[in-house]
Amino acid sequence: MAQGTVLSATEVSRQGPFLAYAGVNVPDIKARDVLTAAVQAASVIGIPLSRKPTFQPLLFKVWRALGIDWERIRLTTSTINYALEEGDYWPKLMAGRRVLVVGNAAAPLARVLGNRGVRIAAAVGPVRGISDWERVAEEASGHPFDLALVSAGIAAVPICVRLVERTGKAAVDFGHLADRMAGLEYQPKIRR
Incomplete structure (x- = not known):
């Protein structure tokens, strides 16, 4: 979201070597605009x-530059998914619900959750970056579910928003917790 707002595309690439892994190849102004719209709708x-400068301070600079009023957005920590795991809340949240799993780790995560007694509605993947979000959201919204766990890098935000809009059900950006729960390597190899 910082591209062309508070940082040049070159600076975004320099400070965000993980972005390609997360599904965005900078420069990508369309990705910025899709993510901005999704943040405002979530x-x-x-x-x-x-x-640290590239975390919360940068986020609020970007939101100011884009005209996003953070005081009108319900906020939580970006690691809420891990906090819920540490508190053993995910099993309670999934109990008795049809769980849709979306992302590149969807199939192995669905197997692990299914083995734990979670009722899996479907596993939808892969997600080929931010440019693939609409196709994935369309496919995923065709499955009846009660809770969607979406692990798709930056594409997760617009996918979650679209799923909620289409179905009225809950969708959560599950992040790398999907990889960890599925027993996959979940740290990107990034040259510094």
């Missing part, structure tokens, strides 16, 4: 607690 947004 019911809750997770933000980083870190005060």
Whole structure:
């Protein structure tokens, strides 16, 4: 979202070597605009607690530049998914619900959750970056579910928003917790 707002595309690439892994090849102004619209439409947004320059301070600079009024957005921590795991809340949240799993780790995560007694509605994947979000959201919204766990990098935000709009059901950006729960390597190899 910082592209062309508070940082040049070159600077975004330099400071965000993980972005390609997360599904965005900078420069990509369309991705910025899709993510901006999704953030404004989401019911809750997770933000980083870190005060390091490229985390929370950059987020609020970007939101100001884009005219996003953070005081009108329900906020939580960007690591709420892990906090819920540490508190053993995910099993309670999934109990008795049809769970849709979306992302590149969807199939292995669905197997692990299914083995734990979770009723899996479907596993939808892969997600080929931010440019693939509409196709994935369309496919995923065709499955009846009660809770969607979406692990798709930056594409997760617009996918979650679209699923909620289309179905009225809950959708959560599950992040790398999907990889961890599925027993997959979940740290990108990034040259610094």
